[in-house]
Amino acid sequence: MLQADSLFCSKLKPDIFKSGFLMNMTTDSLNINDYFYTHDLGLATAISLFFPLELIDRTQSRTRVQFVFKRENGLEQLVESYWKGKLQGGLFAYFNQLKVLKSRLYEEGRM
Numbered sequence: 001m002l003q004a005d006s007l008f009c010s011k012l013k014p015d016i017f018k019s020g021f022l023m024n025m026t027t028d029s030l031n032i033n034d035y036f037y038t039h040d041l042g043l044a045t046a047i048s049l050f051f052p053l054e055l056i057d058r059t060q061s062r063t064r065v066q067f068v069f070k071r072e073n074g075l076e077q078l079v080e081s082y083w084k085g086k087l088q089g090g091l092f093a094y095f096n097q098l099k100v101l102k103s104r105l106y107e108e109g110r111m
Contacts (some may be wrong), residue, residue, distance in 0.1 A: 036069045036079070044069075045098045046082050051075055053101070056108055065105065 035054065038044055044053070044067035055068040069075065081087050 034071055036071050036075055037066045038069075039064060039066055041067075041098070041101065043067075043079065043082055045094060045101055046087060047075065047078060048101060049093060049097050050078060053104075056104060058108070067101075 036047075037057075038047075047053075047067075047069055051069050051072060053067060054070050057066040057068055060066065078087075
């Protein structure tokens with residue numbers, strides 16, 4: 001299993017976090033700061049091992065998607081660890097999760 005290191009950097013890279021309005025989420029009061037967005041499939045795979053994927057957003061582009069995760073405790077640490085190359089562990093679990101995300105991409109792309 002992958003593990004994030006225990007270091008937390010309060011100054012995260014601003015380009016890591018994306019903000020945007022999700023047109024196809026059905027919630028009464030949506031706060032965009034409550035969600036983490038990434039176009040990076042590798043990062044989305046690592047995050048989805050620990051946090052549920054809320055949405056694959058295709059509203060901004062037909063050829064590029066955003067993976068959307070609800071911000072929870074530990075998510076920012078995980079992202080920072082990913083970018084620093086400090087995640088360790090189960091390549092088998094990571095590869096299987098990558099296949100799951102790709103399957104969802106292709107499945108939802110056909111609809």
